[in-house]
Amino acid sequence: MSTADSTSRDLRLVEETIRFVRRTFGTDDPVPLHVPRFSPHEKQRVNEALDSTFVSTVGEFVGRVEDQLTATTASPFAVATSSGTSALHAALRVLGVEPGDEVITQPLSFVATANAIAYQHAHPVFLDVDRETLGLSVAALREFLSRQVEPGPGGPVNTATGRRVAACIPMHTFGFPADIDAITAACREYAVPIVEDAAESLGSFVGSRHTGTIGDLGALSFNGNKVITAGAGGAILAADGALAERARHLTTTAKRPHPWESDHDDVGYNYRMPNLNAALLSAQLDRLPAFLDAKRTLAVAYRAFFQERDLTFIWERPGTRANFWLMTLRLRDRAQRDQFLTTSNARGVMMRPAWRLLSELPMYRDCISDGTPNARWLADRLVNIPSSAIDLDPAA
Numbered sequence: 287m288s289t290a291d292s293t294s295r296d297l298r299l300v301e302e303t304i305r306f307v308r309r310t311f312g313t314d315d316p317v318p319l320h321v322p323r324f325s326p327h328e329k330q331r332v333n334e335a336l337d338s339t340f341v342s343t344v345g346e347f348v349g350r351v352e353d354q355l356t357a358t359t360a361s362p363f364a365v366a367t368s369s370g371t372s373a374l375h376a377a378l379r380v381l382g383v384e385p386g387d388e389v390i391t392q393p394l395s396f397v398a399t400a401n402a403i404a405y406q407h408a409h410p411v412f413l414d415v416d417r418e419t420l421g422l423s424v425a426a427l428r429e430f431l432s433r434q435v436e437p438g439p440g441g442p443v444n445t446a447t448g449r450r451v452a453a454c455i456p457m458h459t460f461g462f463p464a465d466i467d468a469i470t471a472a473c474r475e476y477a478v479p480i481v482e483d484a485a486e487s488l489g490s491f492v493g494s495r496h497t498g499t500i501g502d503l504g505a506l507s508f509n510g511n512k513v514i515t516a517g518a519g520g521a522i523l524a525a526d527g528a529l530a531e532r533a534r535h536l537t538t539t540a541k542r543p544h545p546w547e548s549d550h551d552d553v554g555y556n557y558r559m560p561n562l563n564a565a566l567l568s569a570q571l572d573r574l575p576a577f578l579d580a581k582r583t584l585a586v587a588y589r590a591f592f593q594e595r596d597l598t599f600i601w602e603r604p605g606t607r608a609n610f611w612l613m614t615l616r617l618r619d620r621a622q623r624d625q626f627l628t629t630s631n632a633r634g635v636m637m638r639p640a641w642r643l644l645s646e647l648p649m650y651r652d653c654i655s656d657g658t659p660n661a662r663w664l665a666d667r668l669v670n671i672p673s674s675a676i677d678l679d680p681a682a
């Protein structure tokens with residue numbers, strides 16, 4: 287096919303997609319990528335928090351949210367935090383990451399993943415992702431570990447730099463579970479602790495296990511663009527009670543419990559989720575199953591539409607269940623991607639490319655990287671399309 291033919295075919299495809307999105311969402315107004323949904327249920331909970339006067343980090347809803355999260359994820363412990371970023375940062379600190387250490391992660395992620403490493407004055411090591419899972423590549427991870435990581439007196443050491451490899455942060459991209467069992471197995475062989483960045487994957491499972499519960503610690507986000515929101519908020523998931531306790535202590539300014547004394551025994555953080563945010567989140571958690579159902583219904587409709595047009599709509603892998611947080615097309619090449627982005631955004635149907643790779647950002651450009659060919663390949667092709675939960679329960 288000539289370039290002119292493929293350009294006009296691409297234009298026709300994006301125009302059909304725009305019409306499909308407008309029909310499905312039932313609107314001629316701008317269609318955003320992802321919007322939160324609130325009902326009288328959320329408003330009532332927030333009012334309860336206001337009436338209680340407990341709007342900051344003390345109050346009944348913070349504990350209630352933690353109970354709801356342990357029930358939703360089957361994680362033995364959950365610690366509610368002020369954001370997903372603070373959850374990631376505190377998790378690294380809990381696992382003992384220190385200044386000068388290295389932390390393995392993927393370049394295809396939101397900037398917070400690498401920022402959390404930088405906050406700890408550690409060095410991100412960017413390894414490639416897998417083209418199918420969009421998450422950290424098991425092959426790239428094994429290649430790095432076997433080539434240059436050896437046991438040392440204080441933990442695994444990168445023999446090329448002499449630095450300790452103190453943790454690994456795989457991420458479940460757009461809510462699609464990474465191959466976390468194989469990643470965990472490789473890291474365990476080399477005694478590298480794991481923080482799962484599950485910021486995007488509340489409601490995503492590997493078999494019957496919730497994402498974020500398979501590594502040593504998991505981090506969730508409840509930012510306004512996620513499946514459910516606290517306005518701003520996050521959580522640390524832990525199977526180990528001592529790690530959870532340490533996370534709770536560090537995220538509450540390392541304050542020693544006492545009815546009136548103000549006594550702190552470490553450099554902690556003001557990272558606790560405020561009660562006002564927790565009130566909103568507790569109502570959203572009640573409605574999580576309805577949101578997930580609505581998103582899956584939308585994903586099924588998109589899948590049928592794109593299949594007919596020979597376009598690759600990313601689907602969950604066998605044995606996993608995705609939350610379909612951000613629904614995603616993998617287009618033919620950068621030219622087709624750019625045609626979709628330019629035309630749809632000009633017509634008020636928001637589409638977005640994957641993030642600029644973290645290893646290309648000015649502050650992380652000089653970090654260790656394995657060249658990340660798959661991440662670069664995907665970044666040229668991925669496009670997120672409108673993904674909000676629609677056709678909800680009557681409460682919506």
Ligand SMILES: Cc1ncc(COP(=O)(O)O)c(C=O)c1O
Nearest residue numbers: 369370371396398485507508509
């Ligand atoms: C992969 C990933 N990690 C971390 C975060 C940080 O979460 P927050 O915005 O709640 O700080 C986000 C999203 O915002 C994310 O998408």
